Amino acid sequence: MIRSMFIALTATLCTLITSQAQADTRVTVHDFYGPYAERVRDDVVNLLERQSGITIVSQAQVESLAERLGVDPSSVEGRIALGRELQLSAWMTGVVKREAGKLKLTVVVYDGVQHSPVGRTRVTGSSALRLSNEIKDHLWRKSRYAILFAGAPRGAGNNVLVSAPISGGDTSGEAGTTQAAATPEELAAATTAAAQGDAAASEAAEETNGEAPAPSESPVESEAPRTASKAGASNVDSGADDAADDAAADGKGRHGEALRAFLGFGSPYRSLAFEGAITPELGDYQLSGAPMLDLNVAFHPARLVTDGWASWFGLDIRAQVALSTKTFDRDGNEFSSRYGAYHFGVRARMPLGRHYVSAFTGYAMTGVSVTPKEQGLEAPTPNVDYRMMRSGVGAEFALSDTLMIGVDAAMLNVLSVGDIGEWFPRASAGGFELAGAATYGVTKEIYARVAVAYQQTFFDFNPRPDDEYAAQGATDQYLAMSLGAGVKL
Helix, strand or coil: CHHHHHHHHHHHHHHHHHHHHHHHEEEEEEEEECCCHHHHHHHHHHHHHCCCCEEECCHHHHHHHHHHHCCCCCCHHHHHHHHHHHCCCEEEEEEEEEECCEEEEEEEEEECCCCCEEEEEEEEECCHHHHHHHHHHHHHHHHHHHHHHHCCCCCCCCCCCCCCCCCCCCCCCCCCCCCCCCCHHHHHHHHHHHHCCHHHHHHHHHHCCECCCCCCCCHHHHCCCCCCECCCCCCCCCCHHHHHHHHHHHCCCCCCCCEEEEEEEEEEEEEEEEECCCCCCCCCEEEECCCEEEEEEEECHHHHCCCCHHHHEEEEEEEEEEEEEEEECCCCCEEEEEEEEEEEEEEEEEEECCEEEEEEEEEEEEEEEEEECCCCCCCCCCCEEEEEEEEEEEEEEECCCCEEEEEEEEEEEEEECCCHHHHCCCCEEEEEEEEEEEEEECCCCEEEEEEEEEEEEEEECCCCCCCCCCCCEEEEEEEEEEEEEEEEC
């Protein structure tokens, strides 16, 4: 009889906890420490915002109130005061550490009333992108009972909170291995213990394979509560505070993968138009419909050893090569046309939250050759072989977890122009380039990409009456589009 009443009471308390948490579980996600800390924190906030019944209290709200109250949001006393004023159910912080080539995130959940640790969760990824996916796939399932317990009603006079074995398993590798999260029965046992006071809490903790944690004495200790778990829950590393210090030294690295490579297929379009042509033989020229390979490689070698500002800088290599295609002049003569464009340079890619801004410079070449099929024929247009310094700025905007839009704008300092300089010996040239791309993450490493680039070179020929070919100037335009796939490592 007593056993049946106890089970019924336990189930009732668990139901009340769950219903209250679903009604309004107010959570704040405060400071995260370590490599990629800001990006990881954003991933956690985005995950919680998608959960029903969770209300996020922003870090800005917390810090604004702390300033008005004159309390330190990094101290336990300050967080208790802020939790009371903001009616917080749970307070979350996290630490990211790099170990054995992997990123290990430990998220700690604190009770919003007394700021005592009630649970922790760890996920692991071999890169920042994989860690983001592990957060999205596993973190909520592994930490939800800790958040529900933190938001549950507290018994009067209860100063010790029971830490149920919330999760604790690592997720590693591609799929990862995850230990089971706490069951509703374990949560109910912990809640019953909380209602019965300190002594019963310790006893119930033994029954649920956990120990009641002592409230942290300092903000650093609160990042790594040393609660034990006989059920196999992973402990937060005792050096978690060292990771926070390392993060400060590293500048909280938030940068992405070391290597990005893309291969696409598309087609170029070229239009050369003379302005004020005096020589009758000069005619406009167009090229379109040629199959083209589009290759992009970005390599940031410093990311293999550091997450600091040095990891922003990388090599930027691009190539567009079109297969030979047939063209004809106004008299029906056949020619073979080839197109190629190349860029070798460096790019500094600086993160701004989940977005990026960049600056780049390098050496670029664009060439179009028109070769007659029969000897003795003269090409209707001069070959061009532009050699340029290409410098500009870019930006990338993360529209979602999988979709990113990027834009580049560059000025072209033309160093040489090829045969067109022989046709027009006093020619001067300049140019610019605009490019855009949209990438969609298909898997953790593979993405699809559609890209378009527009380049314009403009000429002033400075003609003289005795020139063999005379025109005021010309505009040479290129539009290249491609679709393909890439890999991020």
